[in-house]
Amino acid sequence: MTHLQVEASPESVGMSSARLARIGSHFQSYIDDGRLPGWQITVARHGKIVHQQIAGHRDIAGGKPVEADTIWRIYSMTKPITAVLALQLWEEGAFELNDPVHAFLPAFGEVKVWRGGTVEAPELDSLTAKLSIWQLLTHTSGLTYGFMRAHPVDALYRQAGFDFGVPPGLDLQAMCDTIATLPLLFQPGTAWNYSVGFDVLGRLLEVVSGQTLDELMHTRLLEPLGMHETTWHVPEANQARLARLYGADPSTGKAVALDQIGESARQQPRFLGGGGGMQSTAYDYNRFAQMLLNGGELGGVRILSPRTVRYMVSNHLPGNVDLTTFGRPLAGTVGDGVGFGLGVSVVIDPVKAHVPGNVGDFAWGGAASTVFWVDRVDQLIVQFFTQLLPSSTLPLRSQLKQLVYQALID
Secondary structure: OOOOOOOOOHHHHOEOHHHHHHHHHHHHHHHHOOOOOEEEEEEEEOOEEEEEEEEEEEEOOOOEEOOOOOEEEOHHHHHHHHHHHHHHHHHOOOOOOOOEHHHOOHHHHHOEEEEEEOOOOEEEEEOOOOOEHHHHHHOOOOOOOHHHOOOHHHHHHHHOOOOOOOOOOOOHHHHHHHHOOOOEOOOOOOOEOOOOHHHHHHHHHHHHHOOOHHHHHHHHHHOOOOOOOOEOOOOHHHHHHEOOOEEEOOOOOOEEEOHHHHHHHHOOOOOOOOOOOOEEOHHHHHHHHHHHHOOOEEOOEEOOOHHHHHHHOOOOOHHHOOHHHHEOOOOOOOOOOEEEOOOOEEEOOHHHHOOOOOOOOEEEEOOOOOEEEEEOOOOEEEEEEOOEEOOOOOOHHHHHHHHHHOOEOO
């Protein structure tokens, strides 16, 4: 195991220790009133960790505190990792972003599109444009999630067993074959909707490479970056460090354990999706984020070209519009002034977003209220780890950004 250590004083990189202390004071209140079990916050600037704080418990009932090497379920923070993996193969010419998905996954050649009707009697259209790899990377494919509960197609996903997860026994190939029988919400490329697109992308990468997604990710990305504790399941030797998963009690708002959902992190999964399911540590994920901030390189290991990283973290929504303009609601995220790149959200107007920061900040979070962001202008990496489902329960992400930026004094 590797611990993440403070490497420089905040003042040496233009931040205030006293002001950074406000972050912990604020988020401690969520532990004090029982709404969060515990958390870990890291702030890095100019490539150095200048603030790390832990508080509360990784397991309340067990009396186990959060520690620097606590292991967290990162859920959709898996998506940026999958995006980088895809771009590694793209850099080698394995595919073009405009290539149709069905060229690699034939089941998607006959996918239909929702026009109207009901869940029981849907009215469907044929595709008017191909479903492309670029659309998987940008959530503009028309795919969805069953747990979104915002559209009749979401209900069709749930009927097929896709709610918060996949039906038992399905592997990635079987999942994609089943998803391809369900309609898209809209014609590909015409809107933004959060979706299983990164799981489909994960299967496409398997077909392109001839390797399973976990093997591919380990050999090409995790091992070269020294992310030794970013895994698809936590091995038995490390399970004591795994944080317990919590949700909010509907009547009190206090954190209650969700052991049935959380237990899956301890077992080797049959389903290895590109959209979620990994566990990681603050140390590991900071290395991933620092590689991106460095333009695709860390410790002498080059993962991506600087130009590929710039392309990845540009706003890919047409006309440089934001998620509110082009998207469909996603609880717990900011849509105003925020666009979307390849696997990450991208700030295009901080004023419109009503949260401080800079144009070009990129970020993503996970279902259990984890989040990271990278600011290339102020050379910042910020991470917040906890284990509270769903991420829309508390306004943690916007408050964290507010509190980090007030600590910058240069």
